[in-house]
Amino acid sequence: xxxxxxxxxxxxxxxxxxxxxxxxxxxxxxxxxxxxxxxxxxxxxxxxxxxxxxxxxxxxxxxxxxxxxxxxxxxxxxxxxxxxxxxxxxxxxxxxxxxxxxxxxxxxxxxxxxxxxxxxxxxxxxxxxxxxxxxxxxxxxxxxxxxxxxxxxxxxxxxxxxxxxxxxxxxxxxxxxxxxxxxxxxxxxxxxxxxxxxxxxxxxxxxxxxxxx
Numbered sequence: 207x208x209x210x211x212x213x214x215x216x217x218x219x220x221x222x223x224x225x226x227x228x229x230x231x232x233x234x235x236x237x238x239x240x241x242x243x244x245x246x247x248x249x250x251x252x253x254x255x256x257x258x259x260x261x262x263x264x265x266x267x268x269x270x271x272x273x274x275x276x277x278x279x280x281x282x283x284x285x286x287x288x289x290x291x292x293x294x295x296x297x298x299x300x301x302x303x304x305x306x307x308x309x310x311x312x313x314x315x316x317x318x319x320x321x322x323x324x325x326x327x328x329x330x331x332x333x334x335x336x337x338x339x340x341x342x343x344x345x346x347x348x349x350x351x352x353x354x355x356x357x358x359x360x361x362x363x364x365x366x367x368x369x370x371x372x373x374x375x376x377x378x379x380x381x382x383x384x385x386x387x388x389x390x391x392x393x394x395x396x397x398x399x400x401x402x403x404x405x406x407x408x409x410x411x412x413x414x415x416x417x418x419x
Contacts, residue, residue, distance in 0.1 A: 215297045215298070215299040215323050216299075217299050217300065217302055217305055217322060217323065217367045217369070217370075218302070218305050218306055220367065220369050221367055221368050221369050222302070222305075222306060222367070224367075224368050225302050225306070225309075225361065225367045225368060226306065226309065228361050228362060228368070229309050229310045229311070229361075229362075229364045230310065232310055232312060232362050232363070232364065233310035240312045240362075240363075243312055243359050243362045243363055244312045244313055244363055246355065246356070246359050247312075247313065247327065247356065247359040247360055247362075247363050247365075248313070250331075250352065250355070250356050250359070251327070251330065253352055254330065254331060254334040254335075254349065254352065254353075254356075257334065257338050257345055257348065257349045257352070258279065258334055258337065258338060260338075260342075260345055261276065261279075261337070261338045261341040261342050261345050262276050262341075264341065264342045264345065265341050265342070266410055269397075269410055270394075271390070271394065272341050272342065273397055273410070274390050274393040274394040274397055275337070275340045275341045275386065275390060275393075276341055277393040277396070277397065278337075278340075278385070278386050278389045278390055278393050279337040279341070281385065281389060282333070282336075282337055282381065282382040282385035282386050282389065283330075283333040283334055283337055283378075283382060285381050285382075285385050286329055286330075286332075286333035286377060286378045286381035286382050286385075287326070287329060287330060287333065287378075289377060289381055290324055290326055290329035290374060290377045290378070291326070293323075293324060293377070294321045294322075294323065294324060294326065295321065297321065297323045298321050299321055299322045299323035299367075299370070300318075300321070300322060301315055301316055301320070301321070301322045301365060301366070302322065302364065302365075302366065302367050303315035303316075303364050303365060304318065309364055310364055311363060311364030311365065312362065312363035312364055313363045313364065313365055315364070315365065316365060322365075322366055322367065322370050323367070323369070323370045323373060324370055324371075324373035324374035324376075324377050325357065325360050325366045325370045325371045325373070325374035326374065327356055327357070327360050327366075327371075327374065328353070328356065328357040328360060328366075328370070328371040328372075328373075328374025328375045328378065329374040329375070329377045329378040330378065331352065331353035331356040331357060331374075331375070331378065332353050332357075332374060332375035332376070332377070332378025332379040332382075333377075333378030333379065333381065333382045334349060334353070334378075335349035335350045335352070335353040335378075335379070336378065336379045336382040336383055336386075337382050337386075340382075340383075340386055353375060353378075354375075357371035357372070357374065357375055358371070
């Protein structure tokens with residue numbers, strides 16, 4: 207099935223008024239606040255990469271389940287993003303900034319064939335937050351707050367409805383948790399063998415770190 211033959215979701219009928227309230231607030235917000243929101247919605251993805259790297263670094267010291275979770279993360283996050291992309295093209299919901307003419311947007315409205323539901327940014331944020339949480343709860347709290355801020359920024363900047371980002375977060379978190387449940391035992395069984403390969407410095411702390419395992 208292609209986007210052209212799918213039953214497109216009528217976004218304005220779901221929560222169009224809520225979207226309009228948010229973007230009208232952004233319209234009258236201070237310029238610096240919109241600038242921060244615009245910068246975060248574009249470059250905030252770098253923080254999620256840094257949080258994944260920090261989770262990996264902490265797992266090198268604790269090993270065991272934490273490192274097995276790190277090994278699962280690329281696959282679980284990738285699965286979440288892949289499923290989200292499939293759903294996005296099947297649903298084919300037009301962006302609110304196109305469906306609701308005159309809407310205020312901090313960022314330029316995406317291309318016509320760049321659909322809205324579910325939000326890729328929110329799915330990415332939710333997926334990484336869940337993956338980080340499994341590895342390290344303290345970092346997971348930071349990642350969870352960042353994910354909520356990322357989701358909110360996508361509505362604030364005018365490129366998504368609230369239901370888009372809520373669905374994106376749900377897809378990201380759910381797929382990662384389910385995929386991790388399926389993969390973590392396999393990853394745990396592979397870990398001892400991998401630590402006997404040249405990959406060892408990536409999987410466990412070494413003498414150079416002052417934490418030889």
